[in-house]
Every structure is written in C-alpha cells, then in structure tokens.
Amino acid sequence: MKKDTESIALKVFLRIFEIAPGAKQMFSFLRDSGDDVAPLQNHPKLKSHAVTVFACESATQLRKTGDVEVRTATLKRLGATHVKAGVADAHFEVVKTALLDTIKDAVPEMWSPEMKEAWEEAYDQLAAAIKEEMKKAAST
DSSP states (O other), X not given: OGGGHHHHHHHHHHHHHXXXXXGGXXXXXXXXXXXXXXXXXXXXXXXXXXXXXXXXXXXXXXXXXXXXXXXXXXXXXXXXXXXXXXXXXXXXXXXXXXXXHHHHHHOTTTOOHHHHHHHHHHHHHHXXXXXXHHHHHHTO
C-alpha cells in the first residue's frame, strides 16, 4: 500500500463523499464542487489534503505497526480543526467505513477478518483520541 499512498488516500476521501455527499461541505475548498464525485478525483486541493492526512505521523505508525501514538500537540491541532469543521461522531463512522472499504479493495489478497479487526482497533483508538481533544477544544 505504501507505494500507492496518494491513490489510496484520495480513494478514501472519494468513498467518504459517496457515503455522505454532504461531507464535502466541511471542506472549504470543496463547497462549490456540486454533487458529482467524479471531478473530485482531479481536484488538486483534495489530493493534497488526502496525502497530508495519510502522510501524518499517526497514519504512518498505523501502517507500520498497527498501533497509534500521537503527540499531544498533534491531537490538540486535530481536535481544534475538527471542531471548527463541525465534525460529529457520525462522521468518524463514515471515515472508518470508507477507510476499511478502501484498504480491502487495495489489498484483497491480504484482507482477512484479523486485518480488518486490527485496522478497526487502531482507527478507533485514533478517533477516540481526536474526539477527546474535540471535547476540550469545544469547551474553551
């Protein structure tokens, strides 16, 4: 998957928008993109954002070790960013589904119940940490 990070990252976001088209409104650079998902494949700001998300420290750790340890400063920034964007708990489930679907499609020969469980657990840990920081950011 490492060699296809850009493609996989973009596919996760495209899958998010298939599941929840309204999620595009959470991204300032996509608010005027309409309802069609197809042109988003070539949207330079979406590609850049997707790669940034997947290149972050926690995503790298997740791919390498299946475990996530995120710096406090990174979590605070993620919490504040997600609060500002209006992210809610349901959005995390959409991202989780999109992530798992995309990984399964990217490595079908490796996909197994154990692999799915490992990705779910790691994602849930990261999501819980971000949600905790979101609560803190929202109360300040």
